[in-house]
Amino acid sequence: MTLITEQGAVEDRFTRADTLEAALAADGPVLIPLWLVAEYAKVRPQAEFGLSVTGSTAIEDVAPHLAKVSLVAVEFAAFADGRGFSLAQKILREGYQGVLRASGPLIADEFADALACGFTEVELPETLANRQPVQQWLAAKDTMSDHYQSGYGRGPSILQKRHAARKGASA
Amino acid sequence: MYRYDEFDERFVRERVAQFRGQVERRLDGSLSEDEFKPLRLKNGLYLQLHAYMLRIAVPYGTMNSRQLRQLAHIAETYDKGYGHFTTRQNLQFNWPKLKDVPEILDLLADVEMHCIQTSGNCIRNVTSDQFAGVAKDEVEDPRPTAELLRQWSSLHPEFVWLPRKFKIAVTGAEHDRAAIKVHDIGLKLKRDDAGEIGYEVSVGGGLGRTPMIGKIIKDFLPKSELLAYLEAVMRVYNSEGRRDNKYKARVKILVHETGEDEFRAMVEEEYAKLDGPTINAPQEEVERIAAYFASPAYETLPETSATLAKAQANDPALARFVEQNGFAHKQPGYIALTIALKEIGAVPGDMSAAQMRAFADIAERYSFDEFRVTHSQNLVLPHVKQDDVPAVFAALKEAGLASANAGLITDIIACPGLDYCALATAKSIPIAQAIAKTFADEERQKKIGLLPIKISGCINACGHHHVGAIGILGLEKGGRENYQITVGGDASEHAALGERLGPGIDAADVPAAIEAIVETYLGEKQGGESFMETVRRTGPEPFKAGFTAFIESRTLETEAVG
Numbered sequence: 001m002t003l004i005t006e007q008g009a010v011e012d013r014f015t016r017a018d019t020l021e022a023a024l025a026a027d028g029p030v031l032i033p034l035w036l037v038a039e040y041a042k043v044r045p046q047a048e049f050g051l052s053v054t055g056s057t058a059i060e061d062v063a064p065h066l067a068k069v070s071l072v073a074v075e076f077a078a079f080a081d082g083r084g085f086s087l088a089q090k091i092l093r094e095g096y097q098g099v100l101r102a103s104g105p106l107i108a109d110e111f112a113d114a115l116a117c118g119f120t121e122v123e124l125p126e127t128l129a130n131r132q133p134v135q136q137w138l139a140a141k142d143t144m145s146d147h148y149q150s151g152y153g154r155g156p157s158i159l160q161k162r163h164a165a166r167k168g169a170s171a
Numbered sequence: 172m173y174r175y176d177e178f179d180e181r182f183v184r185e186r187v188a189q190f191r192g193q194v195e196r197r198l199d200g201s202l203s204e205d206e207f208k209p210l211r212l213k214n215g216l217y218l219q220l221h222a223y224m225l226r227i228a229v230p231y232g233t234m235n236s237r238q239l240r241q242l243a244h245i246a247e248t249y250d251k252g253y254g255h256f257t258t259r260q261n262l263q264f265n266w267p268k269l270k271d272v273p274e275i276l277d278l279l280a281d282v283e284m285h286c287i288q289t290s291g292n293c294i295r296n297v298t299s300d301q302f303a304g305v306a307k308d309e310v311e312d313p314r315p316t317a318e319l320l321r322q323w324s325s326l327h328p329e330f331v332w333l334p335r336k337f338k339i340a341v342t343g344a345e346h347d348r349a350a351i352k353v354h355d356i357g358l359k360l361k362r363d364d365a366g367e368i369g370y371e372v373s374v375g376g377g378l379g380r381t382p383m384i385g386k387i388i389k390d391f392l393p394k395s396e397l398l399a400y401l402e403a404v405m406r407v408y409n410s411e412g413r414r415d416n417k418y419k420a421r422v423k424i425l426v427h428e429t430g431e432d433e434f435r436a437m438v439e440e441e442y443a444k445l446d447g448p449t450i451n452a453p454q455e456e457v458e459r460i461a462a463y464f465a466s467p468a469y470e471t472l473p474e475t476s477a478t479l480a481k482a483q484a485n486d487p488a489l490a491r492f493v494e495q496n497g498f499a500h501k502q503p504g505y506i507a508l509t510i511a512l513k514e515i516g517a518v519p520g521d522m523s524a525a526q527m528r529a530f531a532d533i534a535e536r537y538s539f540d541e542f543r544v545t546h547s548q549n550l551v552l553p554h555v556k557q558d559d560v561p562a563v564f565a566a567l568k569e570a571g572l573a574s575a576n577a578g579l580i581t582d583i584i585a586c587p588g589l590d591y592c593a594l595a596t597a598k599s600i601p602i603a604q605a606i607a608k609t610f611a612d613e614e615r616q617k618k619i620g621l622l623p624i625k626i627s628g629c630i631n632a633c634g635h636h637h638v639g640a641i642g643i644l645g646l647e648k649g650g651r652e653n654y655q656i657t658v659g660g661d662a663s664e665h666a667a668l669g670e671r672l673g674p675g676i677d678a679a680d681v682p683a684a685i686e687a688i689v690e691t692y693l694g695e696k697q698g699g700e701s702f703m704e705t706v707r708r709t710g711p712e713p714f715k716a717g718f719t720a721f722i723e724s725r726t727l728e729t730e731a732v733g
């Protein structure tokens with residue numbers, strides 16, 4: 001697996017675990033699926049951990065855990081399955097401020113969209129990272145300097161920029 | 172007409188560069204074919220039967236002469252010298268080479284055009300009324316809304332990987348010429364009791380293999396809340412729309428399967444959670460866009476032109492053209508003219524480079540440098556001075572663009588069908604040509620009156636056959652092309668799906684079958700009823716009976732011959 005942020009490739013602090021045994025055996029924080037959370041939290045109430053959910057998960061199932069986790073990984077079944085983008089928006093709306101990871105066979109061409117929807121990192125399978133190395137991701141995120149949609153990404157939208165420019169001009 | 176500012180300009184340029192990079196990354200193996208495919212589709216590039224096809228967006232069908240001249244140039248340089256207008260108010264080139272596409276996109280960007288989202292599972296080119304800003308029955312010009320939506324939907328970070336394609340249409344008039352009820356979202360500008368302007372929002376209309384009429388999910392949406400409300404609809408669809416079966420992935424299926432009320436509740440719940448002000452367009456920005464669509468500098472003229480009346484009296488061909496192709500203009504002394512790209516025997520919607528140039532000159536000189544593309548694969552000169560109509564008619568005639576058959580039985584919509592399309596099960600264009608030839612006589616056409624025929628070459632229904640007064644669907648049956656005929660389809664505010672008349676028939680029998688249907692109509696017709704009015708009154712029964720009689724006579728004939 002390769003983990004990419006806006007700055008480039010980074011180490012993954014988290015270890016994925018699909019069973020309680022594996023989760024308890026791991027060094028450092030674990031990344032566990034929704035159904036394991038209750039069990040794990042009972043055994044390790046103080047431990048830092050991450051939550052992994054599929055893009056089709058209802059926000060009602062995710063929301064109760066958001067205050068306790070420092071990572072949410074949204075699993076993309078396929079690069080063309082956009083559900084994860086909407087889930088990211090819903091997670092942010094709950095006030096979540098931790099690491100938000102898009103995980104799965106995404107392509108570099110989606111990096112800018114993922115970031116604009118609130119993801120902070122992307123976790124790729126090795127085969128994909130080999131074909132589309134980090135440089136392509138960093139280049140792809142900067143191909144478009146602006147976006148029209150207000151409420152996405154960090155900077156103002158084109159509509160907001162125009163508005164600001166007019167205000168500035170008339171002030 | 173809207174003009175790009177520096178942001179729009181840079182956006183489109185960067186999008187071209189982005190696509191150029193994607194082509195390169197496909198060629199060096201960074202992108203697999205599966206990954207590249209949706210990327211090229213989102214840039215309007217299809218792989219057809221014989222070659223690539225490039226679909227160019229004509230946002231809400233509005234263009235100027237400079238743009239059309241550029242298209243003529245592209246047609247000659249990179250294609251076979253013509254372009255094809257589609258039922259989505261777009262233009263397609265059927266023969267570009269992949270390596271030339273980035274260059275073509277550069278040329279388009281030079282005239283403020285692009286191919287963004289003319290295909291793929293995303294929000295497609297927004298369509299509208301071809302008589303926007305012209306029609307007398309307009310509450311408000313729909314084009315500013317359509318332009319705002321063009322911008323908002325372009326490379327939307329959250330909604331570029333939808334379950335399926337998504338089409339939005341906007342109308343501002345009482346009479347719906349934008350077919351909003353057969354779109355994924357249909358917006359109708361209206362006034363509430365207090366006189367405020369807003370939208371009636373329909374969701375879940377569509378044609379294809381499961382045709383459905385859209386459901387009104389919001390009676391009145393205040394105008395300023397448009398983007399946030401659409402975001403709610405899109406988010407519900409993106410999250411809940413089916414992804415397990417592409418034939419069930421359109422929003423119409425979601426609305427149908429969850430139920431209209433439940434779907435409405437889901438949208439309302441999502442909408443309640445949104446922070447509208449952070450999403451909606453600032454009022455000043457809406458006004459900035461609207462200002463581009465202010466009326467052109469009309470002259471103050473009498474309601475009707477004596478010059479035109481005199482010319483019509485002397486020239487029956489001109490009179491017929493004005494009567495058939497003219498559309499009443501809100502401005503006294505002006506008229507809108509439909510240019511039917513439907514010469515008898517021609518390919519519906521095709522236009523040669525020479526015709527494009529000639530037409531660009533006409534639009535520039537006589538229609539404030541503006542024209543429209545209609546979803547009937549025709550063009551419109553929106554603002555012609557009535558005094559100028561004789562000169563315009565003469566110029567159109569010279570370019571082979573003066574067919575006086577707008578809305579008549581020979582003004583046929585046909586999808587590309589088996590001549591171009593990889594999905595086709597039957598021919599579509601040759602059927603249109605055969606019917607047009609059968610009814611070529613102008614007097615006969617006039618007697619029959621308004622009768623839009625629509626033809627699709629497969630169940631995907633790009634020719635909108637479900638909403639044709641007569642609809643023709645080409646299928647394949649036992650290795651033969653087989654055509655199913657429907658009547659009573661309607662895409663207007665009386666939206667209805669056509670009903671099948673009986674079993675499918677051979678291609679060679681289609682023109683005679685249409686004649687039989689027309690005979691039924693002329694027999695049933697009361698007073699000045701149009702075909703559609705008669706069908707609405709009688710229902711499909713008499714037409715079914717006439718059709719059955721036709722099939723029987725056909726069988727007898729073949730048996731006699733055999």
Ligand code: SF4
Nearest residue numbers: 586592595628629633
């Ligand atoms: S209706 Fe079928 S044949 Fe016609 S253009 Fe669409 S997909 Fe092709």
